[in-house]
Amino acid sequence: MSAADHEIIVVGAGFSGIGAGIQLRRAGFDDFLIVDEADGVGGTWHWNTYPGVAVDIPSFSYQFSFEQRDEWSRVYAPGRELKAYAESCVDKYELRGHIRFGTTVERAEFDEAAHRWRLRTGDGAELTARFLVGATGALTRPKPPEIPGIDEFAGITMHTARWDHEQGLRGKRVAIIGTGASAVQIIPAVAPEVERLTVFQRTPIWCLPRPDAPLPGPLRLALKLPGGKLLTRLVSQTYVELTFPVAAHYYATLPTAAAAERIGHAHLRRSVRDPELREKLTPRYALGCKRPSFSNDYLSTFNRANVALETDPIAAVTPTGVRTASGVEHEVDVLILATGFRVMEAGSMPTFDLRGVGGRDLEQWWDENRLQAYEGVSIPGFPNFFCVIGPYGYNGASYFTLIENQTKHILRCLEHARERGASRVEITEAANDRYFREMLSRRGGQVFWQESCATANSYYFDKHGDVPLRPSTTLEAAWRAGHFDLGDYRFDAAA
Structure with a gap:
């Protein structure tokens, strides 16, 4: 050509x-x-x-x-x-x-x-x-996980970045590999419709409360007024700057990360009832070492009877499910890879x-x-x-x-x-x-x-x-x- x-x-x-x-x-x-x-x-x-x-x-x-x-x-x-x-x-x-x-x-x-x-x-x-x-x-x-047997799984496999909307999850046994930012969003979204959701966690994620809500009418109106967008953006930019650039890059001199860790621990205590489960979801590294997440419903989703957190390392994926290092096999219909990106x-x-x-x-x-x-x-x-x-x-x-x-x-x-x-x-x-x-x-x-x-x-x-x-x-x-x-x-x- x-x-x-x-x-x-x-x-x-x-x-x-x-x-x-x-x-x-x-x-x-x-x-x-x-x-x-x-x-x-x-x-x-x-x-x-x-x-x-x-x-x-x-x-x-x-x-x-x-x-x-x-x-x-x-x-x-x-x-x-x-x-x-x-x-x-x-x-x-x-x-x-x-x-x-x-x-x-x-x-x-x-x-x-x-x-x-x-x-x-x-x-x-x-x-x-x-x-x-x-x-x-x-x-x-997308970054697929390097797990033996993953290509031999006989059910449905999807990476979060290549979602197949023709595949329904209702009533299915679903496994999610990964607990990063994508998993934090997808887990609360699919948990109510699946028969059982098993989340395979290698490293717990810092999860902070998210100041999210539908935009109320008065705020929508304020955004249309002169200076409304500028003021709202200034507040937002300040919040974003404090929650990562300042907290991560000036960790040794400014206390914002320590304060955020206290907020994260309190959010975990409020959200998860079971002390043993709460312990598994508690990060052992400083906030900011890896990408944190913000969610109001991720942690509480683990209180559901149809949601299980698995921290035993994955040994292999089999044609019918996921087998962990202790030899337990979790039979699943759908395998969701929330394993992030290159x-x-x-x-x-x-x-x-x-x-x-x-x-x-x-x-x-x-x-x-x-x-x-x-x-x-x-x-x-x-x-x-x-x-x-x-x-x-x-x-x-x-x-x-x-x-x-x-x-x-x-x-x-x-x-x-x-x-x-x-x-x-x-x-x-x-x-x-x-x-x-x-x-x-x-x-x-x-x-x-x-x-x-x-x-x-x-x-x-x-x-x-x-x-x-x-x-x-x-x-x-x-x-x-x-x-x-x-x-x-x-x-x-x-x-």
């Missing part, structure tokens, strides 16, 4: 890709293409449609600052509303004509002579672009084979040099390539603040290149090394380096033992996106 040329290609049509597309259009970059393997926009909210799926921070923060809705049904919006929000952003900012669905990028190679990226897609086509933006997100590649792993950042200068393989380079990227955006040896969600870019606040900060950074580079007539933009080794050293120097005060985190089984930790989250406040990240030294990049014109 023939090649198709563009100035910019964005890989991913979730909110990262949508945000990048909106800002590109605003800045006068019209020759861009957004590609996605899915058949619709939304990324996480396109793929994740399981019962109970919802955002896990207040909706007022989980949206673009320049496109704030006043019609959320709840404080924590259900997944279908986030999907609809993605669709509305695409239509309002006229991105539909820039998106190509059903397109899987398998490989991207930098053509050093032409200063262009050459992309190969799953259908054999070639796309080329001067600049390449990786916007594939973090919660799109996040800090090969094949997820990015989701395709990326080759830079001299054929440098990004996955191999990160394997040899540890995950790193200047301001979470650029990697030396990979000119004209920018990440929206790169190592040491995300600080744990709303993904929307990350998207806006990173796209601001990317646009500063693109606009400067346009002003100078440059066709090649590359971060210097020195600047990248300086940023990486700074990130590592800050981590001593983070929660992740507490001794108890060793038992948390957290996906925050990569294979090198690092936690490539940005140890900073959201305000600092925003300031740096607009003020980093453009001299940290080399801008060159084609010969």
